[in-house]
Amino acid sequence: MNENERQTISVNLKINSVNHALQIEPRVSLLDALREFAGLTGTKKGCNQGACGACTVLVDGTRINSCFALAVQYEGRDITTIEGLAEDGELHALQSAFIEHDGFQCGYCTPGQICSAVGMFKEFQRGLPSAVSETMTGEIEFSDEEIKERMSGNLCRCGAYVGITEAIHEAFDAEVKR
């Protein structure tokens, strides 16, 4: 066993339905595992401190900051990154809405914004209230105010918030009304 093997462990991650067997140190974050070891660079490193949301991915459908997570914690979980949202080359409705409503400029926060919005909508559907919700238990309206509040963990320095809110509203509105 060489020194490198002594310091690393094998970690199996299921990312976008594909298994990745990685040989990494236990201190490698999920974000760095994705980017530097699994070759999935769509997920972005903005602050590496859990403050900007650029690294947001979905784990079993729940949004998390992947910079704040160790890869070893996520064995056996379903990890979805921005690369896994489109199906057979068909963009997710939210991806199309981001393009249509110009919900980005430089595009660096965009993978995190989109993954976060997908997770956010699931939270909303589960009835999870936010700080601006009128009720803790009853039906919450899928309003711009709710979207803005729930998306405030994802910073966009270009200031594309107007388009981001419009895109999320449009993409999920049909589902809310259903």
Next chain:
Amino acid sequence: MSNEIGKPLSRLDGRPKVTGAARYTADTPIEGLTYAVFATSTIPHGRVTKLDVSKAEVAPGVLKVLTHLNTPKLKPIQHPPAGQSLMPLQDDRILYEGQPVALVVADTWERARHAADLVRVEYARAPFLMDFTEHLDKAVTVKGFFEPDSKTGDFDRAFNSAPVKLKQNYHLADRHHNAMEPHATIAAWRRGKLDMYDTVQGVFVARTVIAQALGRKPADVRVRSKYLGGGYGCKGFVWPHQILAAVAAREVRRPVKLVLTRAQDYTSHGYQAATEQTVTLAAGRDGQLVALRHESVAPGSMSDDYVEYGAIASRTMYACPALETRHRIVRVNRGPGTPMRAPQEGPSMFGLECAMDELAVVLKMDPVELRLKNYAERDPTKGKPFSSKKLRECYSEGAQRFGWERRNPKPGSMREGHDLIGWGMASALMETYRFPATARVTLERGGTVLIESGTQEIGTGVYTIMPQIAADVLGVAPERVRLVLGDTTLPGAGMTAGSSTTMGVGSAVHDAATKLKQKLTEMAGGPIAPDAYADLLKRRRLEKLSAEGLWKPDGEAGTGESKEWTMYTFGAVFVEVRVDESLRVPRLARCVGVYSAGRIINPKTARSQMTGGMIWGLGQALLEHTELELNYGRYVAKDLANYLVPVNADVPDLEAYFVDEVDEHASPIGAKGIGELGAVGVSAAIANAVYHATGVRVRDLPITVEKLL
């Protein structure tokens, strides 16, 4: 022309950006990559007396530890276009906290990061200066980008005889760019030549400076920048880490990736220097300005002469016969400032437009009327006419859209429930800096079109706008046109800075496309329909047909001035703020901006530019402030949790409109620039609205709750 210009086309780089396929610098896959991490100085001034790298050097995976003791000597570089002339790791001097003292290279990022923590440094501390406002007596005059002083007319005489006078101080905070993408460089040496991927707003400028520092010919250096995750100025100049990454790659003989940490981003590539501004105004009772003096002091660095021109807008904005501006800096132990969206006019329009609001209050005059009374038909300092200016239309359309006529001028008079409502306005102004550019447009087999130009995509939409311009000339669909950019092997273009790209690169693309169309027409022996292009190539047995385009502004490059004209963009910004009567938290409730900015190529991306700019203004007005720690001489918070940038919930309804305008004096395509204009005037409009809501005049940004208690 097929009218592609002016269409709200969705971004052609939308798909790669929403799928994660767009490759930013740090995403570039390179075989055999190693990772570099800086250890940085913990003191703001002094010398390194002892360096212990023994633990770092033997840590697992470490390939090299560079310090000032073993880093090869580099050739001197100058600011500009380097962000600073001070090159770390060349001697034991420390001039600011955060200055690199060691660079560790290892086989993984985790190992490099850990080893950087193992570097032990001892210092001899020296006295330092941090807060320039405590040392205004040490202010000095230096020549930065512009003349430090200007003087028109006899200020004292005009001032002394005027019936209405006003003098106020305004303070803007230090701020940081905080692009979401940290600075990143990948450097690889291949057969004695340097190949770099870099987060830089100007690949050619980067090549020049990096080659100079390394003592190489520019031809030995290739720099690429395919997508930038924002920059806002901090990736404009070339900074030491880019050069040191190249040095490290040469030392370890392997490609090196250097990505700055968020904390290092605060000390490695500039910031927007605070300004302490004094505005002195004198006017007749009718509101006509007779004297205007605007003075600004900003922090500077110990090594270089970057100046934030916190009074410069007053040289141009209003017709006034006696007009003086003055700029000084106080050198402090911090890295240098650098342009930040929006520099110069951005900070200076805060002081000027707040002072104008205060004058309107003294005169009991409507703020819009006061501005119209002093409307400048010519640049009052340069004496030249404006190449185009429809600011009057901006004021009237903005006021009408906002509903300004319903404003009760009395402070505190408008409210709804617990909210005090304030309505304020300000003007916006930005110089139209023009830079030369070149481009090549190629018709390819199959009829697709390729544009090549060494410009950069920073989020402004060039991957969409340039195809629209070429498509407009050639009569093809913009989706059939693609742009390749960000590479020093391409035709030369300037920095993505100063809101200049659409104008400069766009005009070069227009020129190349026009020449290509001429070639095609000649080859066809007469007018040719776009759907016959491919056939023509086939018949001539040509793989492709190219034309080179060039645009060189008349007048001095990098200015907004030609022999006959002076060039600026303008706007009028109207805002509503709401302040809870008990909690006193100020919030922006809506913003309407109307702009006079030349021809708009793509209204969809342009609207995003302007509303994004407004959000920058909102941050400047209410949130952003880099706090100084005066005992240790550092920034208190070097992160995104404690430095507040606007989040989605801070952002209300934002509306941006353009008046119909084509400025053919500025550029052949009639365009000017809009990247920075949207960020100008907003903070003054908000401060003026806060006064209208509360009766409290805050002259010190950001306007935080404690200033309204």
